[in-house]
Amino acid sequence: MATRIVTYEELKANNHKKSLYLLLHEKVYDVTKFIDEHPGGDEVILAETSKDATEAFEDVGHSDEARALLTDMFVGEFEKNSGLKVQSAAKYAPSQSAAVSNAVQQGSNMMYFVPLGLLGAYFAWRYYSSGSL
Numbered sequence: 001m002a003t004r005i006v007t008y009e010e011l012k013a014n015n016h017k018k019s020l021y022l023l024l025h026e027k028v029y030d031v032t033k034f035i036d037e038h039p040g041g042d043e044v045i046l047a048e049t050s051k052d053a054t055e056a057f058e059d060v061g062h063s064d065e066a067r068a069l070l071t072d073m074f075v076g077e078f079e080k081n082s083g084l085k086v087q088s089a090a091k092y093a094p095s096q097s098a099a100v101s102n103a104v105q106q107g108s109n110m111m112y113f114v115p116l117g118l119l120g121a122y123f124a125w126r127y128y129s130s131g132s133l
């Protein structure tokens with residue numbers, strides 16, 4: 001199925017509590033049903049209608065759970081060349097580099113603790129074996 005393209009006109013038309021679209025990461029979401037449940041309240045969302053809400057959404061540092069909610073609200077891709085300045089989705093794509101640097105970080109922790117543990121074990125062994133001589 002082809003992805004629906006949502007125009008800037010449509011985005012602007014759905015800017016009220018009865019029908020509310022949000023533009024995030026170059027995609028448009030229908031948040032009408034969600035707005036009353038939003039832990040951050042409805043006003044902050046209403047303030048982000050008819051424009052790119054990406055930066056506001058990202059500035060809050062929404063959790064992965066919050067991001068997962070978006071899947072069900074997806075309407076379509078926002079039209080290209082709408083004239084509206086839109087944050088590129090790539091900028092906010094779940095960054096691989098974060099995952100990689102986490103892995104590297106964990107890896108380098110291991111690099112310290114494994115040899116330290118071995119050294120500790122060696123001295124413990126020496127201590128106990130010399131004591132028994």
Ligand code: HEM
Nearest residue numbers: 031039040044045048053056057060062063065066069070
């Ligand atoms: C469809 C889009 C959105 C979804 C699904 C969503 C979802 C959520 C969820 C689940 C939380 C609870 C904390 C967390 O899990 O991160 C939250 C908190 C919050 N959200 Fe959103 N949000 C959306 C859009 C926005 C927008 C556009 C703003 C505008 C600034 C916003 C502002 C906030 C704030 C300020 C909080 C913190 C509330 C607090 O901890 O007191 N959210 N949101």
